[in-house]
Amino acid sequence: MIPKRTALLVSLLLVTLALSGCMGRTSYWGVPGIYGSVFLSEGEELVIEVDFMDGVEPIKGALEQFGGEVEKITGKDVRIEDPRSFTYPDWKGAYDVSNESQIEEALTTIVRIGEKFRDNKNDLFPIMSDTVYLYVLYLDGKMAEEKGEIPGMVFSADSICVFPESLDSIHFGLDDIHFGLDSIHFGVLWRKGKEVARENVETTVLLHEFGHLLGLARRPGLEGYQKLAPEHGKHCSNSSCVMYWRLSWAATGNDYDHYLNDYKHFCDDCLVELDSYRY
Numbered sequence: 001m002i003p004k005r006t007a008l009l010v011s012l013l014l015v016t017l018a019l020s021g022c023m024g025r026t027s028y029w030g031v032p033g034i035y036g037s038v039f040l041s042e043g044e045e046l047v048i049e050v051d052f053m054d055g056v057e058p059i060k061g062a063l064e065q066f067g068g069e070v071e072k073i074t075g076k077d078v079r080i081e082d083p084r085s086f087t088y089p090d091w092k093g094a095y096d097v098s099n100e101s102q103i104e105e106a107l108t109t110i111v112r113i114g115e116k117f118r119d120n121k122n123d124l125f126p127i128m129s130d131t132v133y134l135y136v137l138y139l140d141g142k143m144a145e146e147k148g149e150i151p152g153m154v155f156s157a158d159s160i161c162v163f164p165e166s167l168d169s170i171h172f173g174l175d176d177i178h179f180g181l182d183s184i185h186f187g188v189l190w191r192k193g194k195e196v197a198r199e200n201v202e203t204t205v206l207l208h209e210f211g212h213l214l215g216l217a218r219r220p221g222l223e224g225y226q227k228l229a230p231e232h233g234k235h236c237s238n239s240s241c242v243m244y245w246r247l248s249w250a251a252t253g254n255d256y257d258h259y260l261n262d263y264k265h266f267c268d269d270c271l272v273e274l275d276s277y278r279y
């Protein structure tokens with residue numbers, strides 16, 4: 001019988017080969033999704049390294065909530081390193097990702113930034129190591145696409161980037177209420193509520209992109225997974241699930257009120273799907 005580790009290694013290699021023709025953009029550390037089983041099954045510890053471009057510092061609470069979720073899903077001890085800032089003059093900060101050459105330029109630059117600033121890299125064979133690394137990059141500017149902006153994306157098998165400025169313009173319910181002089185106290189409460197919502201939406205983006213690294217909507221052979229919405233890149237079809245294709249909690253329209261109370265989680269179907277990636 002083939003030992004488990006060898007079996008996985010062989011399947012990782014096969015997956016890499018099978019996709020090598022169409023993944024030029026994301027070939028930096030491998031195709032997003034191929035480390036899914038490693039993140040879910042291998043090693044005792046998961047270290048999250050966070051670098052941010054000057055001016056777009058991560059929200060500490062958002063990272064902590066994200067770390068807590070990663071710990072629950074992977075069953076590993078999660079350690080988040082202190083985020084470190086950097087500058088990178090070649091980053092334009094505004095790209096239109098529906099334009100083929102602009103997305104190419106943005107991705108190439110993001111990969112270069114990762115190569116320059118990332119400290120912890122996974123071994124070529126991460127299954128031999130007790131520590132698995134996740135890299136999170138916060139970038140300024142906005143990535144425009146046809147229907148809005150992309151708040152985050154994956155750019156290798158173990159790397160996520162977030163564009164927090166696109167989260168700053170979200171309106172979290174109740175926005176139109178005018179506070180009279182008597183309602184200063186309520187106004188303070190409301191500002192606190194908005195801070196919580198902004199934190200929750202950032203956690204949601206991190207968790208969504210991590211879901212892609214785990215294999216959701218990315219893994220070859222996912223066709224049998226019934227909950228997928230093929231018209232939206234095989235994202236989950238449940239609008240309250242973190243793997244839904246939009247940040248809004250509504251299938252249509254813009255409903256962000258729920259972020260005042262919580263971030264999005266993996267739905268039961270996505271959790272079952274993730275369980276099938278463990279070995």
Ligand SMILES: [Zn+2]
Pocket residue numbers: 208212217235245
């Ligand atoms: Zn997605």
Ligand SMILES: [Zn+2]
Pocket residue numbers: 227236237238241242243244266267268269270
């Ligand atoms: Zn789901």
